[in-house]
Amino acid sequence: MYGLKPAPFKTGSKLTRCKEPEMYMPTHRRANGNTESVDNYLKAILYLGGREESRVTIKALAERLSVAPASVTNMLQKLAASPAPLVAYERHHGVVLSQAGKRRALEVVRHHRLIETFLYEVLDYPIEEVHEEAERLEHFISERFEERIAAKLGHPKIDPHGHSIPTIEGEMAARESMLLADVVREGTFVIDSVSDRDAQNLRLIEACGITPGARVRVRKSSARGCDGYSVRVGRSARVFDLSREVARDVRIIRLAK
Amino acid sequence: MYGLKPAPFKTGSKLTRCKEPEMYMPTHRRANGNTESVDNYLKAILYLGGREESRVTIKALAERLSVAPASVTNMLQKLAASPAPLVAYERHHGVVLSQAGKRRALEVVRHHRLIETFLYEVLDYPIEEVHEEAERLEHFISERFEERIAAKLGHPKIDPHGHSIPTIEGEMAARESMLLADVVREGTFVIDSVSDRDAQNLRLIEACGITPGARVRVRKSSARGCDGYSVRVGRSARVFDLSREVARDVRIIRLAK
DNA sequence: GAGAGATATTAGGTTAGCCTACTAATCACT
DNA sequence: AGTGATTAGTAGGCTAACCTAATATCTCTC
Ligand SMILES: [Mn+2]
Ligand SMILES: [Mn+2]
Ligand SMILES: [Mn+2]
Ligand SMILES: [Mn+2]
Numbered sequence: 367m368y369g370l371k372p373a374p375f376k377t378g379s380k381l382t383r384c385k386e387p388e389m390y391m392p393t394h395r396r397a398n399g400n401t402e403s404v405d406n407y408l409k410a411i412l413y414l415g416g417r418e419e420s421r422v423t424i425k426a427l428a429e430r431l432s433v434a435p436a437s438v439t440n441m442l443q444k445l446a447a448s449p450a451p452l453v454a455y456e457r458h459h460g461v462v463l464s465q466a467g468k469r470r471a472l473e474v475v476r477h478h479r480l481i482e483t484f485l486y487e488v489l490d491y492p493i494e495e496v497h498e499e500a501e502r503l504e505h506f507i508s509e510r511f512e513e514r515i516a517a518k519l520g521h522p523k524i525d526p527h528g529h530s531i532p533t534i535e536g537e538m539a540a541r542e543s544m545l546l547a548d549v550v551r552e553g554t555f556v557i558d559s560v561s562d563r564d565a566q567n568l569r570l571i572e573a574c575g576i577t578p579g580a581r582v583r584v585r586k587s588s589a590r591g592c593d594g595y596s597v598r599v600g601r602s603a604r605v606f607d608l609s610r611e612v613a614r615d616v617r618i619i620r621l622a623k
Numbered sequence: 624m625y626g627l628k629p630a631p632f633k634t635g636s637k638l639t640r641c642k643e644p645e646m647y648m649p650t651h652r653r654a655n656g657n658t659e660s661v662d663n664y665l666k667a668i669l670y671l672g673g674r675e676e677s678r679v680t681i682k683a684l685a686e687r688l689s690v691a692p693a694s695v696t697n698m699l700q701k702l703a704a705s706p707a708p709l710v711a712y713e714r715h716h717g718v719v720l721s722q723a724g725k726r727r728a729l730e731v732v733r734h735h736r737l738i739e740t741f742l743y744e745v746l747d748y749p750i751e752e753v754h755e756e757a758e759r760l761e762h763f764i765s766e767r768f769e770e771r772i773a774a775k776l777g778h779p780k781i782d783p784h785g786h787s788i789p790t791i792e793g794e795m796a797a798r799e800s801m802l803l804a805d806v807v808r809e810g811t812f813v814i815d816s817v818s819d820r821d822a823q824n825l826r827l828i829e830a831c832g833i834t835p836g837a838r839v840r841v842r843k844s845s846a847r848g849c850d851g852y853s854v855r856v857g858r859s860a861r862v863f864d865l866s867r868e869v870a871r872d873v874r875i876i877r878l879a880k
Numbered sequence: 881g882a883g884a885g886a887t888a889t890t891a892g893g894t895t896a897g898c899c900t901a902c903t904a905a906t907c908a909c910t
Numbered sequence: 911a912g913t914g915a916t917t918a919g920t921a922g923g924c925t926a927a928c929c930t931a932a933t934a935t936c937t938c939t940c
Contacts, residue, residue, distance in 0.1 A: 403927065424888055437928055439889055444926090458888060458935060488745075489771040499765055506763050508756055514746040660897065681918055694898055696919055701896090715905060715918060 398470070400452075402505040405474045406431060407441055408452060411463050412471035417540060419468075421460035472536040477504040477512055479525035479532075482562070484515045486526040493526055494569045497562035528559030528578030528617070544620070546595060547613035552585040554621045561615035568615070574606040575599040576616060584618070655727070657709075659762040662731045663688060664698055665709060668720050669728035674797060676725075678717035729793040734761040734769055736782035736789075739819070741772045743783040750783055751826045754819035785816030785835030785874070801877070803852060804870035809842040811878045818872035825872070831863040832856040833873060841875070 400408075410430045414422040424442070428435040445467075446455035452467035463471060481500040485491040491499070516522075516534075523539070525531055532538040543558035557580045560571050576582065580599055587596040587607060595613045598605045608616075657665075667687045671679040681699070685692040702724075703712035709724035720728060738757040742748040748756070773779075773791075780796070781787055789795040800815035814837045817828050833839065837856055844853040844864060852870045855862045865873075 401926075425886085433927090434929060435888065436890080436930080441927075443889095485768075489768070489775065491767070491771070495767065499768060502763050502765075503760070506759050508759075510748070510752065511742075511746070511756060514748070518746065658896075682916085690897090691899060692918065693900080693920080698897075700919090 398473075400470060400505075403441070404445065404452070405470070405505050407438075407445070408463065408467050408471040409474050409478075411453065411461060412468065412475070415462060419462060421456075421462055423460045427461075469536050472532040472538060474504050475538070476532040476534070477507055479529055480512060480515050480519070480522075481507070482525045482527070483519055483522050483531070487519060488515075492569075493572050494565040496526065497565070497568075524578070526578075527562045528557065529562075542619065543617040545614055546584060546597075546608070546616040546618050547610055549584050549586055549595060549613075549618075553583075555582050555584055555618035556580070556621060557582060558617040558619050560617070564615060567612050570612060571608075571616060574608075575602070576606075581621070582618070655730075657727060657762075660698070661702065661709070662727070662762050664695075664702070665720065665724050665728040666731050666735075668710065668718060669725065669732070672719060676719060678713075678719055680717045684718075726793050729789040729795060731761050732795070733789040733791070733793075734764055736786055737769060737772050737776070737779075738764070739782045739784070740776055740779050740788070744776060745772075749826075750829050751819075751822040753783065754822070781816075781835070783835075784819045785814065786819075799876065800874040802871055803841060803854075803865070803873035803875050804867055806841050806843055806852060806870075806875075809840075810880070811838065811840050812875035813838055813878060815874040815876050817874070821872060824869050827869060828865075828873060831865075832859070833863075838878070839875070 407427070410427055411422050414426050414430060424435050424438045427433075427438045427442075431438070442453060442455045442461050445451060445453045446461070450466060451464050452470060453461050453463055455461040478500045481503050482496040485496040485499055486493060523531055530539040530541060541558060546555075549555075557576055557578050559578055560568060560576065562568060574597065576597065576599060582600075583598040585596050587594050593610060595608045595610075596605050597608055664684070667684055668679050671683050671687060681692050681695045684690075684695045684699075688695070699710060699712045699718050702708060702710045703718075707723060708721050709727060710718050710720055712718040735757045738760050739753040742753040742756055743750060779788060787796040787798060798815060803812075806812075814833055814835050816835055817825060817833065819825060831854065833854065833856060839857075840855040842853050844851050850867060852865045852867075853862050854865055
């Protein structure tokens with residue numbers, strides 16, 4: 367709120383006009399106090415920092431967020447300068463999340479994945495459409511909403527793409543898996559997860575029956591130069607050929623022979 | 624998107640530096656093209672214009688939106704000056720919605736009320752909490768989301784407060800009702816709707832069993848100066864005394880004796 | 881250890897939405 | 911119709927997030 371009172375300071379109050387810039391309320395701030403943009407920076411840092419939570423470069427962030435590097439520098443400086451900083455930023459040496467930053471990032475990821483699960487399970491969205499909607503809504507739902515959909519879904523641990531949903535306490539189960547695109551030795555695998563970032567690829571992947579938990583036989587098929595991966599799902603006869611690009615959107619776990 | 628290409632204009636291009644301010648993409652704009660703020664202005668104009676769609680004053684808007692009058696003037700000027708204006712604004716003579724503006728306003732209202740219904744019916748929200756959540760989410764859901772929750776709910780015509788939900792085509796059923804606070808002659812009424820704007824009042828109202836469709840006996844109880852309204856719900860023995868303020872949050876329809 | 885190329889920062893500018901303070905127009909009432 | 915109160919509009923500022931262009935720093939190779 368911005369003080370609707372007329373603020374009738376006596377004009378005769380000497381020199382102390384007490385201007386007090388008054389600290390405007392920013393126009394778009396969400397329930398939790400962060401803006402959508404800030405949330406997205408935090409998520410990107412979490413993702414790019416990887417399991418080891420290594421320092422993330424401005425360039426990597428700029429690319430992931432489709433934003434100019436200068437904008438990233440700007441934002442990080444602001445985030446790092448705040449009284450309770452969400453990131454630790456060192457000039458020319460990238461950025462890492464603070465405790466608070468990591469917490470918030472994981473909360474947004476939890477929102478995102480719960481929403482995806484909800485859209486898929488309850489609202490019957492096609493798998494390739496859940497991500498875009500979740501990407502927006504994740505910033506705007508309340509804690510109550512989060513809690514209610516989690517309850518409705520039976521407190522799921524993974525989302526429809528096979529990704530772990532962080533707990534309320536901010537723990538996310540780590541998973542050991544590899545890219546389908548990194549297969550060299552033919553073998554049998556279980557689908558761990560599929561990427562949600564490219565709707566087109568995802569639709570294609572789903573059409574092949576490649577879905578978390580499915581069992582697949584994978585072979586590198588460098589036939590005629592265009593290297594791809596031939597995949598047979600379950601015990602079906604059909605064999606699909608995935609391009610390298612699509613194969614990079616699938617994570618798998620090798621079954622011990 | 625903002626043209627990631629380096630835009631390498633030849634420096635030797637004479638005087639025509641072709642600066643082209645390039646029309647930046649505003650940082651927060653939603654799917655449909657409006658910002659949250661614009662949506663809220665439209666909704667407020669729709670509401671304040673009433674059934675007759677009369678001109679709305681800057682002051683009324685400023686109050687409803689909790690914003691300074693100067694901000695309203697500014698916004699209306701911008702909205703009216705756009706190529707496909709959402710409002711018709713005349714200096715010193717208030718504002719009305721254009722066709723397009725009315726359409727959008729009704730769409731947002733539809734979103735709002737469908738979301739409220741969904742939160743109440745599917746996610747078991749307490750009635751007094753649905754409004755706040757809907758007020759935020761209404762701006763951020765996609766058409767698909769709208770369609771899916773509508774389907775899930777069986778295409779409801781009224782929300783849990785008793786308000787009409789506009790159709791997809793932008794039609795909203797008008798309803799004939801009066802404020803409980805305007806009762807002078809004792810009588811029997813049906814609850815038409817309750818206001819969702821004040822959660823506290825609403826909780827109180829609900830606690831009395833006053834809910835859309837309920838039958839009530841109302842009498843003005845000007846006992847000891849503090850004029851209120853005594854209400855008996857259904858055939859219960861309990862009689863509740865509502866303050867004028869609370870009584871203004873309930874709309875009723877007189878039952879033909 | 882110098883320089884080239886990559887990466888990051890600074891400087892200056894944009895839009896959207898707010899604000900306050902001041903000024904202008906309209907209205908309402910005698 | 912005149913005038914004071916109410917209402918609206920203008921001018922000037924602010925933050926949040928972006929942008930481009932120019933500059934600084936780092937890193938890696940020779
Ligand atoms: Mn996703
Ligand atoms: Mn997002
Ligand atoms: Mn509502
Ligand atoms: Mn709203």
